[in-house]
Amino acid sequence: MSTARCQSHNNLLCRPGGNEKLTHRLIELGRYLTETIPPSGGGNRRGQNEYCLVRPQNFAYNCATLIKKFNWPIWSGLLVSIFALLSYPLLFVNWPVTRDFPWANIALFVVAAFLLFVGIRRAFAPGRRRLSKILSALGALLSVLVLGMFILVAFIGSRWLPASTRAPQVSQKAPGFTLNDTNDKPVSLTELVLQPINGKPAKGVLLVFYRGYW
Amino acid sequence: MRSIQKNLDQFNAVGIRPVAISVDSPEESRELCQKAGYTFTFLSDPDLEAIGRYDLVHKGQGVKGHDISRPAEFLIDSTGTVRWRMLTENIWVRARPEQILEVAKALQ
Numbered sequence: 300m301s302t303a304r305c306q307s308h309n310n311l312l313c314r315p316g317g318n319e320k321l322t323h324r325l326i327e328l329g330r331y332l333t334e335t336i337p338p339s340g341g342g343n344r345r346g347q348n349e350y351c352l353v354r355p356q357n358f359a360y361n362c363a364t365l366i367k368k369f370n371w372p373i374w375s376g377l378l379v380s381i382f383a384l385l386s387y388p389l390l391f392v393n394w395p396v397t398r399d400f401p402w403a404n405i406a407l408f409v410v411a412a413f414l415l416f417v418g419i420r421r422a423f424a425p426g427r428r429r430l431s432k433i434l435s436a437l438g439a440l441l442s443v444l445v446l447g448m449f450i451l452v453a454f455i456g457s458r459w460l461p462a463s464t465r466a467p468q469v470s471q472k473a474p475g476f477t478l479n480d481t482n483d484k485p486v487s488l489t490e491l492v493l494q495p496i497n498g499k500p501a502k503g504v505l506l507v508f509y510r511g512y513w
Numbered sequence: 514m515r516s517i518q519k520n521l522d523q524f525n526a527v528g529i530r531p532v533a534i535s536v537d538s539p540e541e542s543r544e545l546c547q548k549a550g551y552t553f554t555f556l557s558d559p560d561l562e563a564i565g566r567y568d569l570v571h572k573g574q575g576v577k578g579h580d581i582s583r584p585a586e587f588l589i590d591s592t593g594t595v596r597w598r599m600l601t602e603n604i605w606v607r608a609r610p611e612q613i614l615e616v617a618k619a620l621q
Contacts (some may be wrong), residue, residue: 502528
């Protein structure tokens with residue numbers, strides 16, 4: 300590591316009187332990281348510029364290259380699949396059309412699958428680093444897990460219900476009960492059936508049993 | 514529940530009183546009603562009195578592993594007879610208000 304070379308770099312890492320050994324290592328690291336990146340413009344000769352990671356113009360160039368190299372289809376695919384899972388209980392249950400059958404969520408998973416397919420193809424194209432392949436495969440695997448959770452929540456777990464074979468059938472007498480309302484006042488089924496609604500005699504009661512918010 | 518609240522005027526117009534039943538305490542139901550703006554009757558059945566009689570107990574499904582009610586709807590006429598019911602096979606699928614109103618209109 301010659302001082303002359305350092306000066307020619309006008310580099311933050313190459314201040315005279317700095318830690319020569321550390322500087323050398325950093326420069327080597329810089330050389331390794333930017334090996335495949337051609338020097339940026341500005342009339343610099345290659346030898347001068349190729350491993351100056353910290354130089355502002357190179358920093359911008361390297362950032363742009365990283366963004367270009369970033370396998371965005373994989374990670375956006377993962378994000379879309381997470382949204383596809385969470386949006387069912389949090390958003391699409393609000394409309395019967397998207398709740399009775401999760402069309403919207405399945406469509407989102409199809410979009411995610413397309414993005415993952417594009418991303419995987421990109422990651423396993425020739426010239427990609429092994430790290431990129433590993434990370435992309437990991438992203439795709441996580442998305443598959445998210446899809447599995449969705450299938451469990453929307454199609455399998457939601458059907459684990461008791462048989463209720465002794466539930467009153469149509470044209471049978473409905474079993475009576477007396478329960479407290481939200482004012483802690485006991486109310487019986489008979490009262491509910493007989494109490495007039497807005498001054499007119501009631502025709503019936505719709506009992507809605509629900510899971511509760513525990 | 515949301516769709517029932519939205520159609521509450523129509524239910525009342527055909528003489529039907531919607532009543533929600535769960536294991537939640539009266540305080541919990543009161544909070545829910547205030548937060549969600551529900552104005553129809555909510556009943557509290559922590560001892561599974563009605564839920565048991567209607568054979569709707571879903572064992573161990575509460576957050577603390579306690580028994581709760583499975584989702585179900587019953588339309589009962591003024592003589593106390595069941596005129597329509599829905600025992601869903603999938604917790605995400607519930608009766609639609611239009612469906613219930615249709616049956617309700619046929620009641621005397």
